[in-house]
Amino acid sequence: TKRISVKSNEFSTFNYKLGDYFSIKDHPKAKGINLKLRVPVGWEIEEAQGPNIVKKFTKDGCSYSIITKDHITFFSRNEVKDMFGTDNSLNEYAEALSSEFINAQVLEKSLITVGSHPTLSCKIKGSKEQLGIMIPVIMMSWNIFYEDKIISLMAMGLDNPNFKALEKTFLLITNSLIFPDQFKK
Numbered sequence: 001t002k003r004i005s006v007k008s009n010e011f012s013t014f015n016y017k018l019g020d021y022f023s024i025k026d027h028p029k030a031k032g033i034n035l036k037l038r039v040p041v042g043w044e045i046e047e048a049q050g051p052n053i054v055k056k057f058t059k060d061g062c063s064y065s066i067i068t069k070d071h072i073t074f075f076s077r078n079e080v081k082d083m084f085g086t087d088n089s090l091n092e093y094a095e096a097l098s099s100e101f102i103n104a105q106v107l108e109k110s111l112i113t114v115g116s117h118p119t120l121s122c123k124i125k126g127s128k129e130q131l132g133i134m135i136p137v138i139m140m141s142w143n144i145f146y147e148d149k150i151i152s153l154m155a156m157g158l159d160n161p162n163f164k165a166l167e168k169t170f171l172l173i174t175n176s177l178i179f180p181d182q183f184k185k
Helices: 077-083 087-098 161-175
Strands: 018-023 036-040 044-047 053-059 062-070 102-114 117-130 133-146 149-158
Touching: 018 161, 036 053, 036 161, 062 161, 077 117, 087 102, 087 117, 087 133, 102 133, 133 161, 149 161
Parallel strands: none
Antiparallel strands: 018 036, 044 053, 053 062, 062 149, 102 117, 117 133, 133 149
């Protein structure tokens, strides 16, 4: 008798491999931010519509966007940790993000570190109305407080098994983020 072993991801159509780094340095919408992160192999890199969306990566109806915004003032890393270090402040943040959805449900929320900067992380599911049709969606968001800017990394797609299968990829992209200026002497 021969024994065959198959890993659970061997028949998946999803590729979790990341390709080369992609930089937003000198992009007109980057607001002077120099960051780079790795794009998944086989994903499209697109110019995005909207004044603050720098780029988006897309595949099979899912997207991962890089959004930059000016903040009202400079916040140190410790100030951000103090501001959002309580459940109440995290709940307010999640409520503000979930207001974009109908029947929103906050699945996760936390204060984490991305690229050595404090980051508000949130996962929300709900519905969006498009031409009278309710579309079930899910979003993962990372809002990075970077000096006097906020960098939002946002993954969005239909609330279906495809999104669940891609969550690992979204985490890998986010974890690949680096700020090259941190390493200059």
